[in-house]
């Protein structure tokens with residue numbers, strides 16, 4: 001693919017377990033291009049979060065390469081280009097919701113007014129605009145998840161990795177999240193989502209599966 005944003009080749013990762021080791025990733029190959037919304041399925045414990053940790057540069061593969069925009073992630077972590085929505089959402093408790101969402105924009109030097117405007121717009125779209133002045137600990141898990149998604153989307157990353165972005169959401173809220181993930185892809189981002197949620201898989205351009213530590217094509221796209 002010419003417009004590859006994320007490319008993993010031969011990624012292996014093992015973890016110590018008891019007296020031995022468990023091989024979780026056994027040679028993962030995958031590619032996600034600009035404008036693609038791709039989902040990753042796999043049974044609980046199959047290694048989706050472990051793979052996302054390697055893809056986002058939080059963890060290092062024992063073997064193999066991860067390229068972001070053609071650069072090796074391990075050597076050139078491109079924090080400006082990659083946004084992550086981890087399962088543990090990692091909002092800063094001492095900042096309000098709005099400040100959390102605006103933070104990546106402020107860190108890269110955006111003016112306060114435009115950072116706040118972007119934060120407000122995303123929070124409104126995700127149905128949590130009224131909570132902008134609250135602190136994360138005052139929110140439900142589903143509300144925090146939407147705030148964390150707003151923060152990930154705020155800088156318009158080239159790559160968005162979202163781990164179970166609908167895990168805490170009710171049925172009525174899932175379409176709001178799907179709409180923003182699709183829009184990010186339509187605007188040119190590469191979007192990779194690990195999920196057990198069939199509704200999310202159905203919205204994807206392409207589906208992948210993690211089986212026995214390797215990525216295979218999932219069910220055909222719609």
Ligand SMILES: Nc1ncnc2c1ncn2[C@@H]1O[C@H](COP(=O)(O)OP(=O)(O)OP(=O)(O)O)[C@@H](O)[C@H]1O
Pocket residue numbers: 015016022024042043044045046047048049050051
């Ligand atoms: N840091 C670690 N140390 C030891 N073992 C780990 C570590 N991280 C992951 N594992 C193991 O790797 C396997 C895969 O875990 P992972 O959390 O990636 O699964 P998952 O597919 O994301 O599961 P779920 O769908 O339940 O979130 C598990 O057996 C887990 O115990």
